Amino acid sequence: MNTTDKWDFWIDRGGTFTDVVARTPDGEILSHKLLSENPEAYPDAAVQGIRDLMGIDKQARIPMEHIGAVKMGTTVATNALLERKGDRVVLITNAGFADALRIGYQTRPELFNRHIVKPTMLFEQVHEVTGRITADGREEQALDEAAVREGLTRARDAGIDAVAIVFLHNFRYSDHERRAAAMARDMGFSQVSPSHEISGLIKFISRGDTTVVDAYLSPILGRYVQQVAAELDLANSDARLMFMMSSGGLTDASLFKGKDAILSGPAGGVVGMIETSALAGHDRVVGFDMGGTSTDVSHYAGELERTFETEVAGVRMRAPMMQIHTIAAGGGSVLTYDGARFRVGPESAGANPGPRCYRRNGPLAVTDANLMVGKLLPQHFPRIFGVDQDQPLDADAVREGFRALAERVGDGRSPEQVAEGFLRIAVDGMANAIKKISTQRGYDVTRYALNCFGGAGGQHACLVADALGIETVLLHPLAGVLSAYGMGLADIRANRQMAVEEPFEADVVERLAERFESIATSSDAEVEGQGVPPSKVDTQHRLHLRYAGTDTALVITHGSQSEILQRFEDHHRSQFGFVSPEKPIVIEAIEVESIGGGASAHEPSFETRDADALVHERSRLFSGNQFHDVPVVLRDQMQPGQRVVGPALVSESIGTIVVEPGWTARMNARKHIVLNRHEKLERGESVGTQADPVMLEIFNNLFMSIAEQMGVTLQATADSVNIKERLDFSCAIFDAEGELVANAPHLPVHLGSMDKSVESVIRRREGKVAAGDVFVINAPYDGGTHLPDITVVTPVFDDAGESLLFFAASRGHHADIGGLTPGSASPDATRVDQEGVLIECFQMIDGGQFREQA
Numbered sequence: 108m109n110t111t112d113k114w115d116f117w118i119d120r121g122g123t124f125t126d127v128v129a130r131t132p133d134g135e136i137l138s139h140k141l142l143s144e145n146p147e148a149y150p151d152a153a154v155q156g157i158r159d160l161m162g163i164d165k166q167a168r169i170p171m172e173h174i175g176a177v178k179m180g181t182t183v184a185t186n187a188l189l190e191r192k193g194d195r196v197v198l199i200t201n202a203g204f205a206d207a208l209r210i211g212y213q214t215r216p217e218l219f220n221r222h223i224v225k226p227t228m229l230f231e232q233v234h235e236v237t238g239r240i241t242a243d244g245r246e247e248q249a250l251d252e253a254a255v256r257e258g259l260t261r262a263r264d265a266g267i268d269a270v271a272i273v274f275l276h277n278f279r280y281s282d283h284e285r286r287a288a289a290m291a292r293d294m295g296f297s298q299v300s301p302s303h304e305i306s307g308l309i310k311f312i313s314r315g316d317t318t319v320v321d322a323y324l325s326p327i328l329g330r331y332v333q334q335v336a337a338e339l340d341l342a343n344s345d346a347r348l349m350f351m352m353s354s355g356g357l358t359d360a361s362l363f364k365g366k367d368a369i370l371s372g373p374a375g376g377v378v379g380m381i382e383t384s385a386l387a388g389h390d391r392v393v394g395f396d397m398g399g400t401s402t403d404v405s406h407y408a409g410e411l412e413r414t415f416e417t418e419v420a421g422v423r424m425r426a427p428m429m430q431i432h433t434i435a436a437g438g439g440s441v442l443t444y445d446g447a448r449f450r451v452g453p454e455s456a457g458a459n460p461g462p463r464c465y466r467r468n469g470p471l472a473v474t475d476a477n478l479m480v481g482k483l484l485p486q487h488f489p490r491i492f493g494v495d496q497d498q499p500l501d502a503d504a505v506r507e508g509f510r511a512l513a514e515r516v517g518d519g520r521s522p523e524q525v526a527e528g529f530l531r532i533a534v535d536g537m538a539n540a541i542k543k544i545s546t547q548r549g550y551d552v553t554r555y556a557l558n559c560f561g562g563a564g565g566q567h568a569c570l571v572a573d574a575l576g577i578e579t580v581l582l583h584p585l586a587g588v589l590s591a592y593g594m595g596l597a598d599i600r601a602n603r604q605m606a607v608e609e610p611f612e613a614d615v616v617e618r619l620a621e622r623f624e625s626i627a628t629s630s631d632a633e634v635e636g637q638g639v640p641p642s643k644v645d646t647q648h649r650l651h652l653r654y655a656g657t658d659t660a661l662v663i664t665h666g667s668q669s670e671i672l673q674r675f676e677d678h679h680r681s682q683f684g685f686v687s688p689e690k691p692i693v694i695e696a697i698e699v700e701s702i703g704g705g706a707s708a709h710e711p712s713f714e715t716r717d718a719d720a721l722v723h724e725r726s727r728l729f730s731g732n733q734f735h736d737v738p739v740v741l742r743d744q745m746q747p748g749q750r751v752v753g754p755a756l757v758s759e760s761i762g763t764i765v766v767e768p769g770w771t772a773r774m775n776a777r778k779h780i781v782l783n784r785h786e787k788l789e790r791g792e793s794v795g796t797q798a799d800p801v802m803l804e805i806f807n808n809l810f811m812s813i814a815e816q817m818g819v820t821l822q823a824t825a826d827s828v829n830i831k832e833r834l835d836f837s838c839a840i841f842d843a844e845g846e847l848v849a850n851a852p853h854l855p856v857h858l859g860s861m862d863k864s865v866e867s868v869i870r871r872r873e874g875k876v877a878a879g880d881v882f883v884i885n886a887p888y889d890g891g892t893h894l895p896d897i898t899v900v901t902p903v904f905d906d907a908g909e910s911l912l913f914f915a916a917s918r919g920h921h922a923d924i925g926g927l928t929p930g931s932a933s934p935d936a937t938r939v940d941q942e943g944v945l946i947e948c949f950q951m952i953d954g955g956q957f958r959e960q961a
Contacts, residue, residue: 114131125156198271199233199259208316332360354374369424397537405430442475456472475526476509543812557577731767894945
């Protein structure tokens with residue numbers, strides 16, 4: 108029950124739709140969906156949603172005395188970043204560093220794109236000023252305050268009102284930034300973002316980008332907050348307006364900043380996924396949010412998972428964000444056949460023209476494939492299509508489209524088999540996305556539940572679960588508005604970080620105690636200032652640890668010296684497959700998170716009666732390469748305890764749930780639909796020797812995913828700047844004869860000859876290769892490029908260590924490998940050995956043992 112006797116509103120303002128969930132004074136949960144932009148009908152969708160649910164006329168005053176809290180997630184900042192519609196910004200930085208953010212890390216994200224369009228910088232002006240503090244805190248050059256004032260004056264005269272201030276080493280020694288920020292505020296700039304306040308961690312580039320993002324987006328966000336507050340007349344009421352941050356916590360509207368708003372909406376979905384899963388008795392879950400254009404996947408195993416460095420719309424940011432992986436696979440993903448393989452996406456039909464069935468002559472899409480095989484029923488879909496927006500989905504156009512495509516494929520497949528083939532590829536892509544955030548990080552998802560939400564997820568949930576070995580799927584009654592529901596269930600959170608950059612040594616707990624206390628005082632105060640009693644605040648301490656020389660810090664819960672070390676090694680082994688006890692560990696930063704004030708999910712529990720669900724009608728479904736006569740059940744007519752055995756369809760207002768053969772759908776005591784596999788999945792399948800356009804694409808995606816993950820691990824564990832920042836490396840998989848199977852989209856100059864290096868290992872080591880061996884090559888005569896590019900070739904055997912299955916190979920650039928000049932590859936060299944050390948198939952690891960003595 109709602110103990111406040113007031114209305115609470117939880118809102119997800121998306122790019123297309125705004126979802127509103129309300130909890131009435133008597134505890135009833137209501138939901139509503141409306142267009143985010145409809146200026147002819149209302150000025151703001153969130154406020155209009157409140158009016159609609161409370162039954163208040165557009166002209167009437169909203170009775171704020173009857174509202175307890177409004178909790179929102181919004182894409183306002185995200186859209187402004189994507190469309191480059193933030194505020195005008197001036198960047199103040201050190202002399203000589205005006206182009207540093209433009210240069211970045213020299214990464215080349217689209218190597219195979221012949222027309223590179225660099226993202227535009229968010230700042231309009233940049234002014235360099237003299238002044239330098241060294242890495243040890245010594246003032247090498249005094250700050251030229253006159254130059255600061257001159258730069259700010261020029262920006263002011265140009266009409267710029269937002270300032271980003273980024274100086275070297277000021278993440279720790281912030282005197283220069285503080286003085287420059289004070290000058291900007293005295294001159295009347297409304298938005299001043301000094302980097303030590305926005306992202307007080309080492310790394311000039313990501314700290315600078317994050318600071319510029321904050322200056323660019325915070326004014327836009329502030330104006331939107333003021334607009335909502337004015338429409339709700341918050342100044343004259345006790346109602347609270349709160350916003351969801353990218354980190355998964357709520358904060359007061361006055362504290363909501365641009366850098367914390369990028370994943371505001373999707374973060375609510377993760378919180379909703381976690382809380383509703385807990386109600387169903389699951390504490391290990393994978394989130395599966397499939398919409399029309401994309402699919403978001405997330406992982407939870409007891410605590411919120413975050414990333415502290417990410418890139419959005421070409422902009423690097425260093426701020427805590429929920430770890431959400433997005434792929435371009437949704438109901439609108441376009442289906443194509445290139446003469447050899449079936450492909451799904453990444454292009455989307457969008458809302459206009461939309462899939463073929465939308466009656467706008469659009470391309471065949473995933474939605475059409477589901478309609479073709481009977482997983483979507485036109486009679487259970489809103490009649491909103493056609494010129495007068497009163498027609499159902501166009502099944503005839505879909506059937507004709509797949510008939511023509513089946514004729515083009517020409518291998519005897521029926522239209523239904525073609526459609527199911529495309530669905531298999533789509534499911535495989537979504538399953539691979541989930542593997543990237545789970546199994547590839549060391550988690551066994553076969554013991555998890557799949558929490559499915561979003562409009563299109565229910566059609567694919569069982570198949571995705573089967574692809575992952577998951578045997579339980581959850582579908583909440585509010586699955587279509589779960590992000591909004593999650594806003595109401597989230598905690599108030601405050602996060603503080605402090606750079607440390609010190610070795611992890613015996614007295615670490617004592618050395619860090621005072622610093623933990625200083626930032627905990629600040630974060631606790633922020634949460635307590637939002638109405639949470641001190642006794643209800645949970646303060647969590649964490650350390651960001653990495654091996655010396657590497658660039659990827661792991662977040663470890665605080666504890667004793669031995670506990671911290673054990674947790675770090677367990678995490679490193681789980682994520683990367685190894686530990687290096689001989690390497691020193693570095694404390695990159697410490698973190699404190701204060702948590703409190705969350706609303707628990709109170710959902711009524713009903714008596715259950717074990718029975719079969721009432722069959723509304725019967726339909727024809729094509730699944731598993733055969734037709735089935737299946738029951739169609741209406742979700743709103745199901746009662747707690749009722750079940751339907753697959754194959755079957757459960758129709759609901761937001762979509763269709765497909766209960767595949769071998770699965771059973773049951774409504775639990777809280778009216779959640781729980782899908783369980785009741786028959787063991789048969790995984791064996793004979794592919795055959797002829798090229799199959801479906802299996803070709805599935806295996807292509809599978810092997811490509813493996814090669815890409817090799818690259819991710821190499822980058823994350825590398826010491827070299829060439830590898831971890833410039834990304835000057837390549838990874839690929841080869842068969843037992845040395846033929847290329849798949850490569851990640853890395854450097855073409857590496858990949859073009861890497862097969863010859865693998866072949867040289869086969870030729871030179873014929874009959875002498877064993878499990879656990881690893882070979883190193885850079886010789887141009889053996890497939891090498893220039894000598895600084897070193898190739899590591901690893902043969903992979905079966906579990907018994909007897910049969911060679913394939914080779915994994917990685918090639919990376921080393922800064923120096925000897926020769927006549929530093930950097931190697933001297934232009935004066937007349938012999939190859941003058942360019943550097945020549946390595947011809949040297950065995951680096953013998954039976955799993957590193958050969959330190961050659």
